Amino acid sequence: MAGVQKRIEAALERCLPPADHAPQRLHEAMRYAVLGGGKRVRPLLAFAAGALTEAPLDRLDSVACAVELIHAYSLVHDDMPCMDNDVLRRGKPTVHVEFDQATAMLVGDSLQSLAFEVLASGRLTDDAATQIEMLRTVAVSSGTRGMAGGQAIDLAAVGKSLTLPELEFMHILKTGALIRASVILGARCGHALEPSQFKHLDRYAKCVGLAFQVVDDILDAEAPTATLGKTAGKDAAEGKPTYVSVLGPARARELARELRRDAHAALESLAGAEHLRDLADFIVLREF
Amino acid sequence: MAGVQKRIEAALERCLPPADHAPQRLHEAMRYAVLGGGKRVRPLLAFAAGALTEAPLDRLDSVACAVELIHAYSLVHDDMPCMDNDVLRRGKPTVHVEFDQATAMLVGDSLQSLAFEVLASGRLTDDAATQIEMLRTVAVSSGTRGMAGGQAIDLAAVGKSLTLPELEFMHILKTGALIRASVILGARCGHALEPSQFKHLDRYAKCVGLAFQVVDDILDAEAPTATLGKTAGKDAAEGKPTYVSVLGPARARELARELRRDAHAALESLAGAEHLRDLADFIVLREF
Numbered sequence: 001m002a003g004v005q006k007r008i009e010a011a012l013e014r015c016l017p018p019a020d021h022a023p024q025r026l027h028e029a030m031r032y033a034v035l036g037g038g039k040r041v042r043p044l045l046a047f048a049a050g051a052l053t054e055a056p057l058d059r060l061d062s063v064a065c066a067v068e069l070i071h072a073y074s075l076v077h078d079d080m081p082c083m084d085n086d087v088l089r090r091g092k093p094t095v096h097v098e099f100d101q102a103t104a105m106l107v108g109d110s111l112q113s114l115a116f117e118v119l120a121s122g123r124l125t126d127d128a129a130t131q132i133e134m135l136r137t138v139a140v141s142s143g144t145r146g147m148a149g150g151q152a153i154d155l156a157a158v159g160k161s162l163t164l165p166e167l168e169f170m171h172i173l174k175t176g177a178l179i180r181a182s183v184i185l186g187a188r189c190g191h192a193l194e195p196s197q198f199k200h201l202d203r204y205a206k207c208v209g210l211a212f213q214v215v216d217d218i219l220d221a222e223a224p225t226a227t228l229g230k231t232a233g234k235d236a237a238e239g240k241p242t243y244v245s246v247l248g249p250a251r252a253r254e255l256a257r258e259l260r261r262d263a264h265a266a267l268e269s270l271a272g273a274e275h276l277r278d279l280a281d282f283i284v285l286r287e288f
Numbered sequence: 289m290a291g292v293q294k295r296i297e298a299a300l301e302r303c304l305p306p307a308d309h310a311p312q313r314l315h316e317a318m319r320y321a322v323l324g325g326g327k328r329v330r331p332l333l334a335f336a337a338g339a340l341t342e343a344p345l346d347r348l349d350s351v352a353c354a355v356e357l358i359h360a361y362s363l364v365h366d367d368m369p370c371m372d373n374d375v376l377r378r379g380k381p382t383v384h385v386e387f388d389q390a391t392a393m394l395v396g397d398s399l400q401s402l403a404f405e406v407l408a409s410g411r412l413t414d415d416a417a418t419q420i421e422m423l424r425t426v427a428v429s430s431g432t433r434g435m436a437g438g439q440a441i442d443l444a445a446v447g448k449s450l451t452l453p454e455l456e457f458m459h460i461l462k463t464g465a466l467i468r469a470s471v472i473l474g475a476r477c478g479h480a481l482e483p484s485q486f487k488h489l490d491r492y493a494k495c496v497g498l499a500f501q502v503v504d505d506i507l508d509a510e511a512p513t514a515t516l517g518k519t520a521g522k523d524a525a526e527g528k529p530t531y532v533s534v535l536g537p538a539r540a541r542e543l544a545r546e547l548r549r550d551a552h553a554a555l556e557s558l559a560g561a562e563h564l565r566d567l568a569d570f571i572v573l574r575e576f
Contacts, residue, residue, distance in 0.1 A: 017432055023432060023437050023440040023441050023444065025440065025444065026432055026436070026440040030432070073397075077393055077397060080370075080393070082368075082388075082389035082390050082393060083390050100370075102370050102371050102443050103440070104370075105365055105370060105371060105393075106436050106440050108397070109365060109396070109397075109430075109436050110431045110436040110437070112397065112400050112401070113427050113428075113430040113431035113434075113436065114427070114431055116404045116423060116424075116426075117424055117427035117428055120420050120421070120423040120424035121424060127416075128415075128420055131416075131420055132416055132419055132420060132423075133408070135407075135408040135420075135423055136404075136409060138404075139401050139405035140401075140405055142397075142401040143398045143402055144305055144314055144318070144401075144402075146401075148394050148397050148398040148401065149311050149314065149398070151394060152311040152313065152394050153310070153311050155390050156311065
């Protein structure tokens, strides 16, 4: 996994504009936002899914960069004062603190454009029509039926209580959609899967996406800021509904374990799924 | 032109998510930001360029929507307090005033995603590889080598004086790149152009893009707020370098006329360029 993370870091480094090209400050801030931090869960999932279909590594580099750039853009915008107003991210000052708000806004906007540029540069599949479908998947999972829509529901939910299905709907959009896209796009870079195999993979992606958020909520409630690299305990302080607030900590942990079991079960009939299995463990067992 | 504008309005209306779908407030704000206003210069250019290559109208709808969504997203973000801090746009309160800053941020983010979704939905060309190239063109013209990069240079230039080449570089990125993309993508929806024809078209697009900005600067300095639909005189008040501040009003008007002549000249050898010719007039002669 460390090898893949290193490879992803190098690919991100290559696809970001050099800091000495104009506009320098914007490029510098984009590199600050993306490089040298983060677990790279989405890229790891793309690479692990690519192993299922023997996808060429250079194609996986592009997919991994694209989903990580989308994720990084969302962090930069979500951290801004008008959104979650956070000053710490990946153990460093957030972009609007280290640079300024206007730059942070443009960093997010530009990282989103760059993600689509990466997906539209070079060949990701043998069939160009499939590549267009992959671009569409990333666009949908980033927009109002995905990440941005989930963030809107999240902001509207502050100070309210949500039912478990409402909470799930929010997270399926906010983090689930892009995680699912990472898995599906990784697999699409290689040979075609049978429809039944694809269904299992998609089931895995959904379980892992949800598990990721459940664990995030548990860590936010229980881990110290130093471990998280971001301000801990923010959800409760802001009255945000989370899996911990809705289910209680014990049931939330149980749910994370169940989702891990479901993710493993979904992989049972798939050959070459070892990395995906390990990642389900990595996502659920990190720090708890 | 009014017929095309009506067609574009209907296409935008269809491609935006319905306001009664969750997250409702975000969808409502996206529709507020895009519908019922604006000259639709970029969509008009796409349709006019499509006439050169006998492009099917439904393909042009998609291209026109995509470039207008990108443009609309940039207006929403640029108007925010941390950027240009404007309260009036297209004669209405800006999105962050009518809704709130968090919503305005998500509106811009989601409109960008939607633009790429539209470009990746359905067939825009007979050849899927060309469609990928079109997606790439929009991504590049939106990012740091295009619109967002130009905005970064613009913000950094406040209170400074720029040379004419520096000013031109900024505008080629900030407005020129997306205008050029609108023209090129419109043409790409139909039959292929000869390389020499394409070169002429590209020359036209560059002239028109620059002319558009020169006229914008003149209008900002001279037209009243009621005519503009946005706050007039802002550039001077903020110490932003413009064609008027760098060249003086008389030379700026002369430059606009020269660029119109150059745009017309670039079209001379192209059959079916009447609409493009009219649009150069429309862009340069609006209100002055």
